[in-house]
Amino acid sequence: MAIFWHRYVSLVVYVQIRQLPLWLFLWMLSPGVVAAGREIETRILDLMERVPLIDGHNDLPLQLRKLYRNQLSKIDLHNINSTNTNIEKLKLGRVGAQFWSAYVLCNAQNKDAVRLTLEQIDIIKRMCKEYEEFELVTSSVGIEKSKKIACLIGIEGGHSIDSSLATLRMYYDLGVRYMSLTHTCNTPWAETSAHGLHHFYPRNTGLTEFGKKKNKGLVMVTFHTEFVSCSSTANVSTVADHFDHIRKIAGTASIGIGGDFDGVNGFPEGLEDVSKYPALIQELFDRGWNESELEGVLRKNILRVFTTIEQVRDNSNLKPDEAEISVNEVNNSCRLNFANIVIANKKHNISGKNSQEKDTSSVITIFSMLTCICLQVVLVR
Numbered sequence: 001m002a003i004f005w006h007r008y009v010s011l012v013v014y015v016q017i018r019q020l021p022l023w024l025f026l027w028m029l030s031p032g033v034v035a036a037g038r039e040i041e042t043r044i045l046d047l048m049e050r051v052p053l054i055d056g057h058n059d060l061p062l063q064l065r066k067l068y069r070n071q072l073s074k075i076d077l078h079n080i081n082s083t084n085t086n087i088e089k090l091k092l093g094r095v096g097a098q099f100w101s102a103y104v105l106c107n108a109q110n111k112d113a114v115r116l117t118l119e120q121i122d123i124i125k126r127m128c129k130e131y132e133e134f135e136l137v138t139s140s141v142g143i144e145k146s147k148k149i150a151c152l153i154g155i156e157g158g159h160s161i162d163s164s165l166a167t168l169r170m171y172y173d174l175g176v177r178y179m180s181l182t183h184t185c186n187t188p189w190a191e192t193s194a195h196g197l198h199h200f201y202p203r204n205t206g207l208t209e210f211g212k213k214k215n216k217g218l219v220m221v222t223f224h225t226e227f228v229s230c231s232s233t234a235n236v237s238t239v240a241d242h243f244d245h246i247r248k249i250a251g252t253a254s255i256g257i258g259g260d261f262d263g264v265n266g267f268p269e270g271l272e273d274v275s276k277y278p279a280l281i282q283e284l285f286d287r288g289w290n291e292s293e294l295e296g297v298l299r300k301n302i303l304r305v306f307t308t309i310e311q312v313r314d315n316s317n318l319k320p321d322e323a324e325i326s327v328n329e330v331n332n333s334c335r336l337n338f339a340n341i342v343i344a345n346k347k348h349n350i351s352g353k354n355s356q357e358k359d360t361s362s363v364i365t366i367f368s369m370l371t372c373i374c375l376q377v378v379l380v381r
Contacts, residue, residue: 063082154178165320223239
């Protein structure tokens with residue numbers, strides 16, 4: 001039995017030594033063959049140094065809330081080992097930019113989702129300001145110019161805006177640059193693919209008029225074991241199979257990476273944390289993906305989409321959309337209905353009109369009585 005080790009993939013080959021020519025066996029162990037293996041690996045690492053990864057989804061902020069109550073003073077992000085993510089691992093993984101997820105649980109919908117989302121935006125901004133290895137950016141140009149790990153903010157799930165476009169605009173002003181339509185729960189205006197986990201707004205209508213969106217985006221491939229294998233086990237090859245499938249259906253220009261580290265329990269063997277991204281790129285390269293395609297997956301595809309969106313924003317004369325979702329679609333006990341307040345006020349004004357003169361005379365009478373009392377006090381003194 002001969003065992004050949006690769007940095008990321010171990011391969012066990014069983015051979016009958018007596019059937020293997022001595023010259024071939026010696027050739028397989030020669031420095032030239034070992035060097036060839038290192039050359040491929042070096043080529044991938046050099047590629048990722050030149051075109052560092054932009055990852056579209058990381059839930060470290062969620063773990064900071066769960067484990068440390070968003071108290072940065074209690075941890076050191078350089079080498080924290082209770083998460084899939086730390087600064088040293090990000091460097092090893094050749095991560096050049098990271099979209100940090102401002103995620104709150106679906107159970108917060110119709111309650112305090114907006115407050116919790118604001119708190120998650122706050123921890124992301126504080127984290128990126130506190131560590132010199134990070135730099136908070138809000139544009140495609142900012143990503144390309146940054147010499148550090150560029151930090152961006154994304155919101156996971158439309159329940160975070162409480163069906164309010166004004167809230168979405170305020171998130172943008174705070175630096176948020178994307179929001180997924182749903183997480184694992186429906187919103188009043190969009191349907192999730194995760195059926196049965198929550199029971200908010202049950203229906204089968206996809207997007208309502210309020211929730212319409214544009215296309216020509218990216219498929220950001222996640223690494224969660226149960227998502228990529230529908231079981232509790234997976235490896236780098238399993239994830240690469242999904243890349244191959246999307247490549248066949250939509251082309252490599254439609255693919256990005258959103259690892260979802262620290263957002264779930266269970267990642268494929270060989271992709272256990274953010275330091276292991278080179279293993280995936282190595283696997284794709286070994287399957288015949290060329291450097292141009294890999295550059296797209298790593299960075300250029302998401303920059304293209306980001307730049308296109310910014311061009312639409314800058315060249316559009318559209319004013320902010322003032323549309324409001326129908327009250328009937330979002331009616332719940334935690335939502336104040338201003339229409340009812342206006343109606344109630346009108347009724348109060350009508351009923352109060354007849355008693356206005358009485359109220360006025362009563363005020364005059366009381367004022368007169370107080371004046372008399374004051375005069376009496378003065379006279380007594």
